[in-house]
Amino acid sequence: MSDQLSCDYLIIGQGLAGTVLAHTLLSKGKSIFILDEYRDSTSSRVAAGLFHPVTGRRIVKSWMVDELFSFANNFYPGLEKLLESKFFFPGNLIEIISSAHEYNVWSERLDDPGIARYLATDVRREIYDDKLIRFLKLIALSGAGWMDIAKYLDVSLKAFSKAGLLHSGKFSGQDLEVCETGFNYKHIRADKIIFCEGSDALQNPLWSWIPFLQSKGEILTIQANTLPEEYILMKGLFLIPLGKNRFRVGSTYSWKFTDELPTESAKLELVSKLEEIIAVPFEIIEHKAAIRPTTKDRRPLIGEHPLRKNHFIFNGLGTKGVLLAPYFANEFANYLISGKELNQEVRIERFYSAFNSASSLLSKGG
Ligand SMILES: Cc1cc2nc3c(=O)[nH]c(=O)nc-3n(C[C@H](O)[C@H](O)[C@H](O)COP(=O)(O)OP(=O)(O)OC[C@H]3O[C@@H](n4cnc5c(N)ncnc54)[C@H](O)[C@@H]3O)c2cc1C
Known part of the structure; x- marks a missing residue:
């Protein structure tokens, strides 16, 4: 046989x-x-698994995001049932705005109904009052979340x-x-x-x-015991609450690299950006790197x-x-x-x- x-x-x-x-x-x-x-x-x-409806400094909708999000939002929960496991976490994301210029750009972009439809309501902004470095506004968006890909x-x-x-x-x-x-x-x-x-x-x-056009990315996991865990935070960097006061922080982009190992310079870059965002103590508990398959x-x-x-x-x-x-x-x-x-x-x-x-x-x- x-x-x-x-x-x-x-x-x-x-x-x-x-x-x-x-x-x-x-x-x-x-x-x-x-x-x-x-x-x-x-x-x-290694990926953080983040998804969100708008990207970049110019605040534009990600390519095909409406179709992609609505498809993924059915697909992964269906698989969660099949595999009897929870790994897909849709939720709200907060953009931290620090300057009048940034706020003006956002206000203009929010005139676009395609972007405004993602504005989230009923957001508890006050929980961040003494947890973040000085900020002007917090803009909350729906249609975001993260996935535990691993x-x-x-x-x-x-x-x-x-x-x-x-x-x-x-x-x-x-x-x-x-x-x-x-x-x-x-x-x-x-x-x-x-x-x-x-x-x-x-x-x-x-x-x-x-x-x-591959890009190397590096990412940290931190422990920050007094940082609220309700929302994903964005300000150039993202902070994704993973539970148990752990947050994934990332990520870097490098187009010139010789290997896929974590580097001290990327860690310093992430830490210095993080220190400009959160006003609470944190400890790094993991540092990883990988190559994104980008065309x-x-x-x-x-x-x-x-x-x-x-x-x-x-x-x-x-x-x-x-x-x-x-x-x-x-x-x-x-x-x-x-x-x-x-x-x-x-x-x-x-x-x-x-x-x-x-x-x-x-x-x-x-
Ligand atoms: C730091 C970082 C952060 C990221 N953050 C996000 C994010 O927040 N949100 C998001 O959507 N995406 C994110 N990404 C991108 C995301 O990881 C990729 O888009 C996606 O995971 C790529 O998946 P893939 O299956 O194509 O490649 P891979 O993950 O590389 O998988 C390829 C698989 O094929 C196997 N393989 C390769 N060659 C062979 C072979 N010859 N024989 C047998 N097996 C083989 C490999 O071992 C591996 O298991 C991030 C990436 C990085 C590096």
Whole structure:
């Protein structure tokens, strides 16, 4: 008797992308198998898991945030029930405003009904009176929250393992055989293979031509016993209440780096910003770093390899994986199953010219 496993999709990587895609395909009746090389320092395991409706100094709505938030707000609670675990925490976020200029910018932006709809009501601002360094206003927004991504990955890993759907190990292209009905990878036979390798995609010769613009991020967990835990705080930095008087504080952005290890300079940067925000004592209890899988145009990256049929990628979740993953895993699954078109902005075809340039350089021995 053969002990070969057969599935529709072999997924490489059980970070946020691979896990959300696996749950999505399973929910649509497809069979999957996942191969993952477990590491503590992946983007998903280090991430703060924050989501919020507006971004940046210019205070603009995040790309597609209305659709992404409403999709995620159904998707994750559904999985919480299935996995019998709590890891998704929608809530209000408070923007700390310190100058008249900042306040004027916010007031102008709040004339936009698309942004004003996220203003939160019934907010207990007074709890921060003596806890924050001098501030002018606190603006509270709904449509925010955070996700304990590491916990989501852990409970999913357990469920996939129990169902015999996950194997621990590093994918090696040498073990992949193309056959008439798809692929054989060791004892697994699959119709299609989907790479969800995060920033490791750059080490995979199949995808190393993609113009990723990876950024290293560092993050702290602090203990601050007298800081209220009701709201997420934002002021350039975010402070996410994790419970038990612990807060996640982050994060830094660095585009020049040689490794994924935490650095003293990033820690100092976070601490000095934090000291400009909170007026209560705190202690650092953890410091982590990882590389975000970001593309040049900051959009997800989905689709088929330009030459290798049935080799797909789901990547480029960048800084907003929590909201992007469920919506685009669903789009991707519909594309795979029924050929439904993907959103133009996320299609891998936008980078095919980079593949052609890389191939022509190689053929010229460049
Ligand atoms: C400091 C920091 C803070 C962040 N904060 C937020 C935030 O607040 N909100 C938010 O939405 N996003 C945040 N992010 C971004 C978020 O982490 C990413 O968008 C998302 O988690 C990326 O998931 P991924 O699955 O694509 O990649 P990864 O998390 O890198 O997962 C890839 C997985 O594939 C495995 N793998 C790779 N290659 C192979 C192989 N060849 N064989 C087998 N397995 C393989 C890896 O081991 C890993 O398990 C943050 C990131 C960082 C670094």
